[in-house]
Structure formats: structure tokens, C-alpha cells
Amino acid sequence: MKRRRLHSEIIYTIVSLLKGLGVTFTNLWRKKVTLMYPEERWDLPENYRGMPAMPIDRKTGKDKCIACGACMRICPEQIITVGHVVGEDKKRKLTGFVIDMSRCMFCGLCAEICPTAGIVMSDTYEISKTSREQLVFDLDDLHEIGGFHPDEPEEEAGEQTASEGSGTRVSRNNEETTSAGFGTGVSRNNESAGGGEEKPAEGGTA
Numbered sequence: 001m002k003r004r005r006l007h008s009e010i011i012y013t014i015v016s017l018l019k020g021l022g023v024t025f026t027n028l029w030r031k032k033v034t035l036m037y038p039e040e041r042w043d044l045p046e047n048y049r050g051m052p053a054m055p056i057d058r059k060t061g062k063d064k065c066i067a068c069g070a071c072m073r074i075c076p077e078q079i080i081t082v083g084h085v086v087g088e089d090k091k092r093k094l095t096g097f098v099i100d101m102s103r104c105m106f107c108g109l110c111a112e113i114c115p116t117a118g119i120v121m122s123d124t125y126e127i128s129k130t131s132r133e134q135l136v137f138d139l140d141d142l143h144e145i146g147g148f149h150p151d152e153p154e155e156e157a158g159e160q161t162a163s164e165g166s167g168t169r170v171s172r173n174n175e176e177t178t179s180a181g182f183g184t185g186v187s188r189n190n191e192s193a194g195g196g197e198e199k200p201a202e203g204g205t206a
Contacts, residue, residue: 044123049108052099053122053146065118067092071110077103101127102135122146
């Protein structure tokens, strides 16, 4: 019994070794996937959700935040603090923005709810620090991480202008058709049907 068990263990060891070597030689000829970080970095997808940031608008030189507080209310971890004051024009003005990244879950809800795209999910993921206090980012930090808002392509702007123009023309045509239906159009139809006799338009004054 002992010899049989010893023989079976020897055979099992040899088979396991051959299987392991087979996996090793199979992967030896495959394309390397090891990334030499930090000299090399991954190409992140467009919808990658990194650290929230507040980019600057090139036209105004300021961020697009209107201090509505929507991001602060929707945050499941309640890690966003928005400071604001109400100006003489009764509009809110942003005075401060703080986010505690030590508890952020990178859900992206703050960026989705923002009505002005003032806060976005950046491609920054290297935020390792030596203390939790260093993971609290203020408005200046978020500006530095966000950079600038990307410029809108001219083609899209042209298409938007064309669509707006076409919408205006359609509305004008609708107005003309509507006015014709209440007045001139009915009178002309009556004239052509009645052999030139003038009849008052429907809904008009007799």
C-alpha cells in the first residue's frame, strides 16, 4: 500500500510539473503585458472616472461653478463643501470648494448632476499621500488638476448654428401658416371656390 501511494504521488508530481511548465512555455511567446510604471503609463479610456476636478473656462478665465450645491447634496459620502455668498444681483458667487478624497468612491454623480459642467471626472489617479489631511483638496488644487475646458470643435458649433437657423425658419413658416389659416388663406380659398365673390374669413368680423 505504501509503495502504491508513493508511486501515485511521484506520478502526480511529474504530471503537475509538466502542466506548470506547459503554462510557462505557452505564455513565454505571448505579447508582453507588463507595464514599466511609472516610466510607462496606461492609455486611459475617455469615460475614465478619476479624481473630480474643476477646469477653467478659457473665455472667462474662471471655472463654471455657479455654487448651486447640487454636487454637495447628491454626494453619497457627503465629502464636498461648497462656500458661496449672495451678491447684489441676487446671484450666488463661489467662495470656496473643498473635497475630501480620502472617502471618495469615484461614482461620478457630482459630475453628472452639475448643470454647467463645472466639475468633471479627470484622468488623475495618482493621489497617494502620507496623511489623510493631505487628501483634502481645495479650490486651487482642483483648478490645477482640472486644467482648462476643451475648446468646442468648430464643426459642432457650425452644426448647432445651422440647426438653430433651421429651427427659426420652421417656426416662422408655422407662424405664416397659422396666420393664413385664420385669415388670408381662407379668404383666398373662398374667392377661388365662389368665382371671385368676396366672403369674410372664418372667425373674422362680418
